[in-house]
Amino acid sequence: MRKVYLDHAATTPLNEEVLNEMLPYLKEHFGNPSSIHSFGREARRAVEESRERVAAALGASAEEIIFTSGATEANNLAIRGIARAQQKKGNHIITSAVEHHAVYDTCAALQKEGFDVTFLPVDEYGMVSVDAVAAAITDKTILVTIMLANNEVGTIMPIAEIGQLCREHDIIFHTDAVQAIGNIPVNVKDLNVDLLSLTAHKFYGPKGVGALYLRKGTRLNVYHYGGAQERKLRPGTENVPGIVGLGKAIELAVKDLEAKTNRIKVLRDRLQEGLLAIEHTKLNGHPQQRLPGNLNVSILFVEGESLILSLDLKGIAVSSGSACTSGSLDPSHVLMAMGLDHQTAHGSLRFTLGVNNTEEEIDYVLEVLPDIVTRLRSMSPVYKGSNK
Amino acid sequence: MYTEQVMDHFTNPRNVGEIEKADGVGEVGNMKCGDIMRIYLKVNDNEVIEDIKFRTFGCAAAIATSSMITEMVKGKTITEAMKITNKQVAAELGGLPAPKMHCSNLAADALKKAIENYQGNNNQVNNKIEETGNNCNRDCNNCSY
Numbered sequence: 125m126r127k128v129y130l131d132h133a134a135t136t137p138l139n140e141e142v143l144n145e146m147l148p149y150l151k152e153h154f155g156n157p158s159s160i161h162s163f164g165r166e167a168r169r170a171v172e173e174s175r176e177r178v179a180a181a182l183g184a185s186a187e188e189i190i191f192t193s194g195a196t197e198a199n200n201l202a203i204r205g206i207a208r209a210q211q212k213k214g215n216h217i218i219t220s221a222v223e224h225h226a227v228y229d230t231c232a233a234l235q236k237e238g239f240d241v242t243f244l245p246v247d248e249y250g251m252v253s254v255d256a257v258a259a260a261i262t263d264k265t266i267l268v269t270i271m272l273a274n275n276e277v278g279t280i281m282p283i284a285e286i287g288q289l290c291r292e293h294d295i296i297f298h299t300d301a302v303q304a305i306g307n308i309p310v311n312v313k314d315l316n317v318d319l320l321s322l323t324a325h326k327f328y329g330p331k332g333v334g335a336l337y338l339r340k341g342t343r344l345n346v347y348h349y350g351g352a353q354e355r356k357l358r359p360g361t362e363n364v365p366g367i368v369g370l371g372k373a374i375e376l377a378v379k380d381l382e383a384k385t386n387r388i389k390v391l392r393d394r395l396q397e398g399l400l401a402i403e404h405t406k407l408n409g410h411p412q413q414r415l416p417g418n419l420n421v422s423i424l425f426v427e428g429e430s431l432i433l434s435l436d437l438k439g440i441a442v443s444s445g446s447a448c449t450s451g452s453l454d455p456s457h458v459l460m461a462m463g464l465d466h467q468t469a470h471g472s473l474r475f476t477l478g479v480n481n482t483e484e485e486i487d488y489v490l491e492v493l494p495d496i497v498t499r500l501r502s503m504s505p506v507y508k509g510s511n512k
Numbered sequence: 513m514y515t516e517q518v519m520d521h522f523t524n525p526r527n528v529g530e531i532e533k534a535d536g537v538g539e540v541g542n543m544k545c546g547d548i549m550r551i552y553l554k555v556n557d558n559e560v561i562e563d564i565k566f567r568t569f570g571c572a573a574a575i576a577t578s579s580m581i582t583e584m585v586k587g588k589t590i591t592e593a594m595k596i597t598n599k600q601v602a603a604e605l606g607g608l609p610a611p612k613m614h615c616s617n618l619a620a621d622a623l624k625k626a627i628e629n630y631q632g633n634n635n636q637v638n639n640k641i642e643e644t645g646n647n648c649n650r651d652c653n654n655c656s657y
Binding site: 425426433434437467470502 | 519523528545548549568569570572574575
């Protein structure tokens with residue numbers, strides 16, 4: 125059966141070039157980077173080369189990069205580490221209502237531990253406003269953490285402006301940039317961030333490896349204890365093949381970025397136009413300030429999991445913010461924060477395009493989806509019929 | 513994650529639709545949880561379910577359980593039909609994933625409501641189904657999933 129992968133915000137396929145750079149470190153170059161013999165030195169060289177590559181891609185310097193097991197760990201390390209390091213100064217943290225759970229739940233956990241956390245609301249497009257951040261700042265605020273681009277609806281937040289604001293108030297600013305890298309330019313200096321989290325598998329690198337950018341001079345408390353790896357901030361033997369893969373993947377991700385994403389955007393817009401031509405559909409997310417590969421639509425009167433499974437039977441892979449797929453009782457917290465009603469949230473479908481998608485694949489989706497929608501609506505007790 | 517039987521009933525659901533001038537109609541679920549099931553009954557003079565149809569908004573489990581229960585009770589008496597439980601419907605489908613046992617396994621409740629509606633109709637004419645409010649008898653706020 126034909127397979128069409130449109131879930132790149134979940135994960136991406138490993139790039140062949142990335143794999144080829146990783147393979148020697150899974151085989152002959154198996155040394156521990158902490159060993160001083162030739163095996164160890166070989167691995168150490170690879171880890172440090174990768175650190176240079178990650179730094180170069182972000183406009184940072186190598187000593188500002190800490191390798192982690194992924195963005196969840198990077199987010200935990202950043203938020204918990206800053207909160208603990210700054211708690212003499214204050215106990216107030218500002219975040220948004222649409223963060224990924226790795227940030228949202230970490231902040232919620234700190235709230236339970238006694239920190240005062242503001243979860244900023246968003247507008248109907250999922251956008252956090254700079255004014256709202258400014259209004260929330262108090263003399264007790266120690267950390268602001270707002271994502272660069274939302275994983276569900278793709279809305280791109282005004283991070284550089286929020287960063288500027290935080291600098292003016294001498295408040296540490298962290299951003300979760302997981303969805304942004306390889307999709308929009310990400311430069312830590314332009315964005316005015318002190319910390320930034322990323323993970324390799326969202327830009328054609330391997331799973332299980334990520335990094336935290338920690339601006340020089342920013343103090344972080346540790347919460348894992350072990351060896352001296354990653355300046356003791358992230359102890360544990362390095363995932364050498366993963367780190368090598370991350371380095372290569374990010375180098376490729378930022379190369380020819382504009383040309384790549386322009387091509388993806390053309391396909392996304394084609395899909396968007398076709399999908400919104402179906403009756404009773406609605407675009408979720410910002411119409412313009414949105415990741416080039418993201419398309420989140422709600423298809424009214426039907427439920428997201430039924431749509432996903434029906435598309436899956438046609439070989440098409442997408443995701444949804446419906447309760448059935450969110451792993452919890454409620455539909456996506458992002459869509460609810462945007463003010464969607466339950467039905468619209470349950471009927472959401474997220475298509476996220478990548479570099480390998482073709483026009484033909486988009487046309488295939490547009491060919492099969494209308495029949496699926498018609499079939500499910502014909503079963504739905506809430507569907508009142510076509511307007512046509 | 514779903515059994516073959518669930519996927520079969522999801523892709524080829526039996527008895528989808530409405531019955532005009534149904535003898536009983538029952539609806540359960542609510543839009544908050546994302547599952548709404550409505551069952552229509554035609555019952556003959558011997559209290560046998562002659563025809564049954566459903567409309568469901570929800571996931572594959574919700575659609576499959578609705579479809580399955582219509583097959584299970586067609587031709588049965590309402591006394592027999594009343595005895596069917598949500599668990600039995602799930603078992604007929606070869607089981608459901610654990611979270612779905614709670615939120616989407618409502619077909620027997622919908623059927624019971626339809627039968628009660630039919631029994632009510634025999635005494636006092638009341639063919640209106642409640643379309644508003646929470647028709648789900650579960651306490652979702654205390655849900656452990």
